[in-house]
Amino acid sequence: MGQTLTEKILDDHLVEGELETGEEIGIEIDQVLTQDTTGTLVWLQFEALGLDEVQTELAAQYCDHQTYQFDFKNTDDHRFLRSAAGTFGAHFSRPGNGICHNVHKENFAAPGKTLLGSDSHTPTPGGLGELAIGSGGLDVAVAMGGGPYYIEMPEVVNVRLEGELPEWATAKDIILEMLRRLSVKGGVGKIFEYTGPGADSLSVPERTTITNMGTELGATSSLFGTDEKTEEYLSRQGRGDEYVELSPDDDAEYDDELVIDLSDLEPLIAQPSMPDNVVPVREVAGQSVDQVIVGSCTNGGYEDILPAAKMLEDRQINKKTEMIVAPGSKQASEILAREGWTAEMMAAGVNFSEATCGACIGIGHVPASDSVSLRTFNRNFEGRSGIEDDNVYLCSPEVAAAAALKGEIIDPRDLADELGDLEDPGFEMPDQYDGSKADLIAPDEAVDDGLVKGPNIGDVPLKDPLDAHLEGEVHLKMEDNITTDHIIPATQDILMYRSNIPKLSEFTLSRVDDTFAERALEGDGGFLVAGENYGQGSSREHAALCPMYLGIEGVLAQSFARIHKANLFNFGLLPLTIDEDTYSKIEQGDDIEIVDDVSEAVDSGQEEFTIRVNDDWEATGHLDASERERRILSAGGKLSLTRQQYEDS
Ligand code: F3S
Incomplete structure (x- = not known):
């Protein structure tokens, strides 16, 4: 019997157990990532375990969630993380360099590798064939010390994508359709493997929008095979030599199968306050919009912001709506600026944030009370925006830009009819992803002499063995x-x-x-x-x-x-x-x-x-x-x- 792609990668990394659905397996981890809000604990735990050097092929510490240095506590954390990365042998990405998943995808994610990360959207690089799983920080600390990662062998579900996306429908609509069908619990204990001609038609950044937001389904991970599109993406990132061809066997047996015909899709939107509360945009059109944000680890790439920029070119956003662009990485910001798109968007009325999670977790750009905010993010849990009575909708950059222009929720197809000269901006990658690496510090460039802990950094509490009573x-x-x-x-x-x-x-x-x-x-x-x-x-x-x-x-x-x-x-x-x-x-x-x-x-x-x-x-x-x-x-x-x-x- 043939193997699924998931089974092939797991087989290559298996150190304990058998690949039987529901059985516990131990796998070797090639790469780990951690971010600032989980990372301090990861390194304190790594230290508490008595370990002194990272044992995985690669470890990366990002500073993305809480990058604004409001007072000494955040800055102390960032300094501690830099010192820990340097001391133990991890790459360090400075605050402002971008969101962990975006920067990891650009610099390190590689087909056929395993990645464990202390962030729930770690599965993002599944879009280029890396089997990536989110976990708690302690599992990451242990994996970084060379220990296996244990997990129950998930069900592997084939999501067969047929057809091609029609005008104005995007990769975001594919994952919103998955959420509409399966709900936020529909992926628990599962890995989704995307195949079929529709999957082949998508570029790596589009695939990673889907694998990123597989987390909202509760999925363990999501995965695409690799092909010339993967090779092209890696080459444009200057990493073409890391390409490996990967696909499931033709006779692979899946635990379940699901078919989505992309040609049936239309612009979708998740209503407040759950990512699976999905309806066609036309069903909620006409609501006044106070705020629009394009960004996050789901849709914060150059390829996500560019369509919004093209839609805003030579236009102005509606006077009652604020629009913020929060690029997912400095690489995206740099290329947009170099190509003139940043100035173009500023002229249209857009404000820019540094490359950070920020608004996604209520840090900055908190909406006004009981107002409508359209975001290209992956989550809209009540209160996550920083205010309890929020009304956050999730959508594609195209739907977000249409709302900013109109001042109300509108299907971009209807806006195009209204304006007469608005075209679907389509999808485009830069010829070369040529952002600088100034904010990425490799282990051999470490600048600190040992761990630096400020007064807000404490020890990790330990629990006694389990009581009988x-x-x-x-x-x-x-x-x-x-x-x-x-x-x-x-x-x-x-x-x-x-x-x-x-x-x-x-x-x-x-x-x-x-x-x-x-x-x-x-x-x-x-x-x-x-x-x-x-x-x-x-x-x-x-x-x-x-x-x-x-x-x-x-x-x-x-x-x-x-x-x-x-x-x-x-x-x-x-x-x-x-x-x-x-x-x-x-x-x-x-x-x-x-x-x-x-x-x-x-x-x-x-x-x-x-x-x-x-x-x-x-x-x-x-x-x-x-x-x-x-x-x-x-x-x-x-x-x-x-x-x-x-x-x-
Ligand atoms: Fe950051 Fe929000 Fe993604 S917190 S990692 S942008 S889900």
Whole structure:
């Protein structure tokens, strides 16, 4: 039987297990990436593990999420990250050089390699045949030390793209269509492999828009094969020699298949406040638009901004709408400036931001209250823009530029009819991606002498081994689809404490209940209860670490998002799945006791746990964990276990 492309790459990197769906496998990691909000912890953990040198082929530290140096804390973090990259042997990308996924794609991503990153949109380079997976930072620290990365072998789903995109429909509409069909849970435990003539027709930047936003489906990763388009992209980046031809076998067997005929697509838009709330643009046309932003790791490339620039050429944006362009990388900014497009857009009324995540996580360009903002980003969770009553829509750069011109949501096809001389700008790459590398510091160019830690950078808290007896109050009961943004908001006022866990923990779940952190810290142990898909969203491990610091022992949820569940194990929190009936009966403030000897049950492979509620009624909680995850849980988390293993070896 032939192999899928996913299986081929995994086979090349397999160090433990077999490629059977649902079985745990260990794979060797070639490249790692980390960014500033997760990176400080990654390096503190790397240091706590007693490691002194990066063991992977390549490691890269980016500064992209919190680049504005409001006060000393961010600047201290950036300095610490530069010193850690230099000390341990990673590339360092300075603040302002761009978003990790964009800069990684431009400089390092390579077909056939494996990449592990402490950012949920790490799968972006799947568009050029790299198998890239997002994880918690501790997994990244361990992989960087040469350890395997463990994962349950996902289902591999073939997404067959037929036909070609019609005028004004873009790669963004392909992934929005996937979200419309499958929802934010539709990709959990899956890798999507895109094939077919429609996939062949897309360029690498278009493919990476799709693989980037596969994360919104909950997918483990997304992947395209390689071809002359991949080779062309790498050559124009000056890395043609890294090209490798990769494709699935003709007789590969997939776990599932899905067909999208691209010629049926039209401009789509995700309405507030979920990326799967997708409708045709025409269904929501006519709404007044206050703000438009083109950028982010999804649509912040030169190739994404250029169509908007062409649409604005010799025109002016509507007086009631603000438009901001936030390039994904300095390379994109440089080429746009050199070709004159920056001046052209400025003349049309556009303002530029530095190359940063910024507005994507509510740092800068926060919309006015209860106003409409159209963004080319990948997420529009409520409050992520920096204000609770936001109305953020997600769309292509073409739809965003059309809205800026009209001052209201409009299908660009209808705007073209209105204006008479507006043409579909199409897709174009520069002949050469010739941005400078001044902001990328290679390991052999390191400028610091050892680690430099400012006063806001603390140690990583460690947890004791798992107790035999777990009992405590339900400190918070939550609904479905709680995101890691709900657990630890990534806004500027909070993010600055990412290396100071006691302070950061004060903000835990404050967006759900602002008394939670205080109550949890005062309580002796305790639990969180949630509905479906708990912990979806970003990979931030602070969302597990901070509840652990506050004394939370376990989470009872109807289901968990993949990365967050791994993070719960990594920080020694017991994740038990409960059924809908149990969920609806448990109330906030109830007393929970796990009747079993928990540490013994975890060690022995027991899957069902008896939960006694208020000493009154009982229910069953299910622990779905591999042998390795059980060892981690038992030891009080991965840091404790790995330290122990290094000490013993
Ligand atoms: Fe940054 Fe937003 Fe992407 S935070 S990494 S631009 S999802």
